[in-house]
Amino acid sequence: MTNGHPREVTLSCPLPLRDYPTVQMAHGGGGRLMQELIEGLFLPGFAAGRPAIPHDSALVEVGRERLAFTTDSFVVTPLFFPGGDIGTLAVCGTVNDLAMTGAKPLYLSAGFILEEGLPLDTLRRIVESMRQAADEAGVQIVTGDTKVVDRGRGDGMYINTAGIGLIGPRTDIRPGRVEPGDAVLLSGDLGRHGIAVMSVREGLDFAGAPESDCAPLHGLVETMLAADGELHCLRDLTRGGLAAALNEIARHAQVGIELEEAAIPVCEGVRSACELLGLDPLYAANEGRLVAFCPAESVEEVLHLMHAHPLAESPAVIGLVVDEHPGVVELQSPFGGGRILDLLSGEQMPRIC
Amino acid sequence: MKYLDEYRNADAARSLVRAIAARVTRPWNIMEVCGGQTHAIVRFALDEILPDEIRLIHGPGCPVCVTPLETIDRAIALAARPEVILCSFGDMLRVPGSGKDLFTVKSEGGDVRVVYSPIDAVTLARKHPDRQVVFFAIGFETTAPANAMAAVQAARLGLENFSMLVAHVLVPPAIRAVLDVPDCRVQGFLAAGHVCTVMGAAEYRPLAERYRVPIVITGFEPLDILRGVLMCVEQLESGRHEVANAYPRAVRPEGNPAAQRQVAEVFEPTGRKWRGIGEIPASGWRLGPAYARFDAERRFDLGHITAEEPDACRAGDVLQGRLRPCECPSFGVECTPEQPLGALMVSAEGACAAYYRYRRK
Numbered sequence: 154m155t156n157g158h159p160r161e162v163t164l165s166c167p168l169p170l171r172d173y174p175t176v177q178m179a180h181g182g183g184g185r186l187m188q189e190l191i192e193g194l195f196l197p198g199f200a201a202g203r204p205a206i207p208h209d210s211a212l213v214e215v216g217r218e219r220l221a222f223t224t225d226s227f228v229v230t231p232l233f234f235p236g237g238d239i240g241t242l243a244v245c246g247t248v249n250d251l252a253m254t255g256a257k258p259l260y261l262s263a264g265f266i267l268e269e270g271l272p273l274d275t276l277r278r279i280v281e282s283m284r285q286a287a288d289e290a291g292v293q294i295v296t297g298d299t300k301v302v303d304r305g306r307g308d309g310m311y312i313n314t315a316g317i318g319l320i321g322p323r324t325d326i327r328p329g330r331v332e333p334g335d336a337v338l339l340s341g342d343l344g345r346h347g348i349a350v351m352s353v354r355e356g357l358d359f360a361g362a363p364e365s366d367c368a369p370l371h372g373l374v375e376t377m378l379a380a381d382g383e384l385h386c387l388r389d390l391t392r393g394g395l396a397a398a399l400n401e402i403a404r405h406a407q408v409g410i411e412l413e414e415a416a417i418p419v420c421e422g423v424r425s426a427c428e429l430l431g432l433d434p435l436y437a438a439n440e441g442r443l444v445a446f447c448p449a450e451s452v453e454e455v456l457h458l459m460h461a462h463p464l465a466e467s468p469a470v471i472g473l474v475v476d477e478h479p480g481v482v483e484l485q486s487p488f489g490g491g492r493i494l495d496l497l498s499g500e501q502m503p504r505i506c
Numbered sequence: 507m508k509y510l511d512e513y514r515n516a517d518a519a520r521s522l523v524r525a526i527a528a529r530v531t532r533p534w535n536i537m538e539v540c541g542g543q544t545h546a547i548v549r550f551a552l553d554e555i556l557p558d559e560i561r562l563i564h565g566p567g568c569p570v571c572v573t574p575l576e577t578i579d580r581a582i583a584l585a586a587r588p589e590v591i592l593c594s595f596g597d598m599l600r601v602p603g604s605g606k607d608l609f610t611v612k613s614e615g616g617d618v619r620v621v622y623s624p625i626d627a628v629t630l631a632r633k634h635p636d637r638q639v640v641f642f643a644i645g646f647e648t649t650a651p652a653n654a655m656a657a658v659q660a661a662r663l664g665l666e667n668f669s670m671l672v673a674h675v676l677v678p679p680a681i682r683a684v685l686d687v688p689d690c691r692v693q694g695f696l697a698a699g700h701v702c703t704v705m706g707a708a709e710y711r712p713l714a715e716r717y718r719v720p721i722v723i724t725g726f727e728p729l730d731i732l733r734g735v736l737m738c739v740e741q742l743e744s745g746r747h748e749v750a751n752a753y754p755r756a757v758r759p760e761g762n763p764a765a766q767r768q769v770a771e772v773f774e775p776t777g778r779k780w781r782g783i784g785e786i787p788a789s790g791w792r793l794g795p796a797y798a799r800f801d802a803e804r805r806f807d808l809g810h811i812t813a814e815e816p817d818a819c820r821a822g823d824v825l826q827g828r829l830r831p832c833e834c835p836s837f838g839v840e841c842t843p844e845q846p847l848g849a850l851m852v853s854a855e856g857a858c859a860a861y862y863r864y865r866r867k
Contacts (some may be wrong), residue, residue, distance in 0.1 A: 175613045185844060428510060430622070485514040488728060490551020492864035 158194035196458030208252040224315035236364030252371035252492025269308035289417035290369035342418040344437030363422040368441035382451025412472035513727030541568030564857035578603035593627040624656035631668035651765035654772035669802040679789035696724035706761025725753040776830035831861035
């Protein structure tokens with residue numbers, strides 16, 4: 154455009170990508186594409202005719218007992234990161250998924266996919282981490298499987314764990330019970346695991362990164378269940394962070410969720426790293442944090458019990474469940490305005506500038 | 507967090523808003539040039555707390571949004587070559603070219619890597635002497651010095667397998683393009699602070715004088731932006747049109763001479779196509795003669811890849827302040843970040859994407 158020949162500015166763009174014909178990384182990122190994959194492909198394939206409940210574990214009945222049953226696969230690179238390794242994650246992740254139903258975790262399986270050339274010493278260290286984590290969680294690893302793939306076909310190792318736990322007769326904790334008036338409680342500060350792993354990825358070493366929050370949460374859940382009042386729902390925060398967890402629950406329970414941004418704890422190290430990389434801690438991964446939904450009259454007691462537990466480092470009431478805007482999570486800015494806390498497409502991408 | 511918390515203080519923000527309200531007597535349209543500012547305005551809901559008279563118009567300062575279709579197609583063609591490792595900043599990967607995006611090429615076996623610094627791409631080239639490492643160098647004046655440094659290092663190391671696909675664009679010609687549009691509604695500008703950290707203030711003075719618009723160099727935190735708006739409103743209300751600096755903690759009047767020298771050594775001015783705006787003369791940088799051997803377009807002969815940009819969205823109206831993103835009929839319906847109709851919906855810094863993420867109701 155020259156000064157002599159002004160013309161209309163019209164930004165335009167190509168036809169959109171309607172959908173991807175192949176699997177993208179974002180299909181595993183905990184965001185919208187993954188949700189579409191589950192709802193559009195897996196559920197029709199495996200659960201046709203049964204209601205789809207976005208819970209961390211399946212609830213199954215065997216005789217008179219109610220069991221929680223879950224599985225999770227771990228593909229983290231690098232295998233070791235500040236505050237843990239793939240083995241700790243593999244045990245804690247599955248224990249936490251069981252615990253979010255209020256179950257007492259009992260037995261785990263462990264499947265290993267090992268890459269040719271992986272040092273046995275590395276495997277030994279990871280098995281030792283798994284043993285320690287299992288001891289801490291009071292679960293037994295009772296069965297397993299090993300496969301080896303050609304060098305170059307795996308990132309050292311992948312682990313799958315599955316687990317079962319026993320649910321008490323009066324325990325009823327699930328997303329469908331969340332209702333307007335419930336308070337949203339958060340057990341601790343956000344984003345430590347995501348930033349810890351990112352801090353040791355290739356090309357991104359930075360100092361002062363926090364350690365992963367990776368920890369088994371069933372002990373904390375057990376403590377919270379001791380409250381006289383009710384707990385409606387629990388959810389551990391993993392990929393996609395607080396934003397993904399709350400969006401899933403709001404959608405399933407058809408309620409709105411309103412959060413106070415200023416009430417959400419984020420530690421200095423995570424905040425700095427997120428500022429530097431253009432990331433939002435509300436979407437960053439966690440491995441040792443949970444949100445709890447409980448009616449207003451139970452809040453004080455539940456919060457008190459959480460405070461007494463070492464794994465709830467800075468528990469806080471961060472928001473409220475409302476009738477308005479069902480399925481949508483809103484965030485109140487300290488400046489007075491509000492905004493939506495939406496699901497991302499896939500993983501967060503660092504911004505350019 | 508030092509240098510952030512004090513610029514996100516809600517009480518201080520409210521008192522700045524009161525100062526703006528006390529000064530304003532009539533409606534004003536102010537354009538924030540940079541996508542980073544747009545992102546902060548919507549994220550912190552600053553437009554909702556400003557007096558009704560102040561309308562913020564979101565400018566063309568998102569490098570992802572303005573990189574033309576054919577450059578993306580060239581990057582995609584490069585990434586599909588088996589010998590190439592294409593390195594890019596993260597948010598470029600989701601931008602659709604004519605047919606696909608870089609994510610799709612990656613899933614089809616292309617070696618596409620996200621880097622955080624252009625120097626990482628140079629390191630990759632040293633590590634993989636058998637591969638061709640191409641760095642996708644996009645951005646405004648802010649990212650140019652580091653990108654220039656990558657070329658200088660590659661030259662020093664004598665790397666034969668490193669090159670850059672350069673799509674650098676410049677802010678002042680874009681401001682001129684906005685002002686040249688008939689019935690332009692923009693009455694004042696918040697200039698992009700970090701661009702001025704590199705380039706200084708001088709090149710904005712002829713623009714302010716010629717078009718009689720105040721241009722206030724502005725930062726990216728809520729208080730920075732509100733201070734920029736206040737300084738702009740003060741000029742507008744008193745009929746002045748000067749270049750002012752509301753971001754003195756990062757911007758010196760002369761900019762960063764060392765960075766400017768680095769850029770001048772490596773790059774030379776060139777005309778560039780802007781997505782949706784079209785060709786703007788002398789609105790970008792390309793590798794100059796001393797570094798032309800690192801130009802990926804020459805090395806891989808990409809000149810034949812061209813693309814016409816179909817009119818598919820009303821981003822032009824958004825850019826001129828005639829339409830807010832959420833007033834567009836396509837917004838959130840057939841146009842979403844997963845399926846963008848327009849460039850403004852693609853990047854986190856695009857106005858439509860910022861509205862979609864924070865304001866969809």
